[in-house]
Amino acid sequence: MGTKILILGACGQIGSELTLKLRKVYGNDNVVASDIREGKEDLMSSGPFEIINAMNYDEIAGAIDKHQIDEVYLMAALLSATAEKNPAFAWSLNMDSLFHVLNLAKEGKIKKIFWPSSIAVFGPTTPRFNTPQYTVMEPSTVYGISKQTGERWCEYYFNKFGVDVRSIRYPGLISWTTPPGGGTTDYAVDIFYKAIEDKKYTCFLSEKSALPMMYMEDALDATIAIMQAPKENIKIRSSYNLGGISFTPEDVAAEIQKHIPDFTIDYEPDFRQAIADSWPASIDDSRAQEDWGWNHKYDLSEMTNVMLENLSKVLV
Ligand code: AKB
Numbered sequence: 001m002g003t004k005i006l007i008l009g010a011c012g013q014i015g016s017e018l019t020l021k022l023r024k025v026y027g028n029d030n031v032v033a034s035d036i037r038e039g040k041e042d043l044m045s046s047g048p049f050e051i052i053n054a055m056n057y058d059e060i061a062g063a064i065d066k067h068q069i070d071e072v073y074l075m076a077a078l079l080s081a082t083a084e085k086n087p088a089f090a091w092s093l094n095m096d097s098l099f100h101v102l103n104l105a106k107e108g109k110i111k112k113i114f115w116p117s118s119i120a121v122f123g124p125t126t127p128r129f130n131t132p133q134y135t136v137m138e139p140s141t142v143y144g145i146s147k148q149t150g151e152r153w154c155e156y157y158f159n160k161f162g163v164d165v166r167s168i169r170y171p172g173l174i175s176w177t178t179p180p181g182g183g184t185t186d187y188a189v190d191i192f193y194k195a196i197e198d199k200k201y202t203c204f205l206s207e208k209s210a211l212p213m214m215y216m217e218d219a220l221d222a223t224i225a226i227m228q229a230p231k232e233n234i235k236i237r238s239s240y241n242l243g244g245i246s247f248t249p250e251d252v253a254a255e256i257q258k259h260i261p262d263f264t265i266d267y268e269p270d271f272r273q274a275i276a277d278s279w280p281a282s283i284d285d286s287r288a289q290e291d292w293g294w295n296h297k298y299d300l301s302e303m304t305n306v307m308l309e310n311l312s313k314v315l316v
Helices: 014-027 041-045 057-067 080-085 085-104 142-161 187-196 216-228 249-257 272-277 286-292 300-314
Strands: 004-008 031-035 049-051 071-074 112-114 168-170 173-175 200-204 211-215 245-247 264-267
Touching: 004 014, 004 057, 004 142, 004 245, 014 031, 014 041, 014 071, 014 216, 031 057, 041 300, 049 112, 057 085, 071 085, 071 216, 080 142, 080 272, 085 112, 085 142, 112 216, 142 211, 168 216, 173 187, 187 249, 187 300, 200 249, 211 300, 216 286, 245 300, 249 264
Parallel strands: 004 031, 004 071, 031 049, 071 112, 173 211, 200 264
Antiparallel strands: 211 245
């Protein structure tokens, strides 16, 4: 029998695409999707689905037992902007769910965990350009504090209990199938919807706010690559930097204008500007390249092509 996988938070931006990709790789019946509520039709109909609250240990443990799960991908989380509005809930969701899966691995009920960290672990005192793997980390957001704390616990559970937990610091992720929710990097997805629907966009970050970003397909490839890498290649058990591309709202607007010449953008920065200002502009991901062969495929121009091409079919 093949590897059996449980995805917590399968209906979100990353989870929904990750589920379909993992089903292609491991077989539909071997990938159990779960979330607090039902998701899109293709996700529900292509394989098993369970309603699970990621904050509930018994619900996770029950599904692991029922489906004889080997690996858990914990994708449920409150992102940076939403977490600022609801700090206590963000902390509970982001930390409780992680402790549940770490403890399930410690108890021998699962063999491997994927847990996403984020560029939000860095803060205003971190070097902003080509941010190194090991550097000053003083996150100033609730989300960033939860991710940095999570990284420390992952490393601790690996060192103390041998828990095989693997993690990536995702940059902003761009995709056209499921919209993101509650992040600071969400503008880089919204802008494509608005470019097609209205030919204009009001950006909640300023024109020069450079952030590390990545097209979803690259992020999924990285996620599967780190999970499939031999154990001895995973030398960092907190979380790996993952860079991809780096651009500003002005850069992506210019790229869109190559396809939609009358597209216009204006800027009305809100509270998310302070979050963006505290994060790196670009990331050094050489350790991911060296340890498990990571390399991204999509640049800004290729990503823009794919986003506009696919969204214009969906939004007509
Ligand atoms: C966010 O903007 O909160 C996320 C992230 C960078 O982790 N996309």
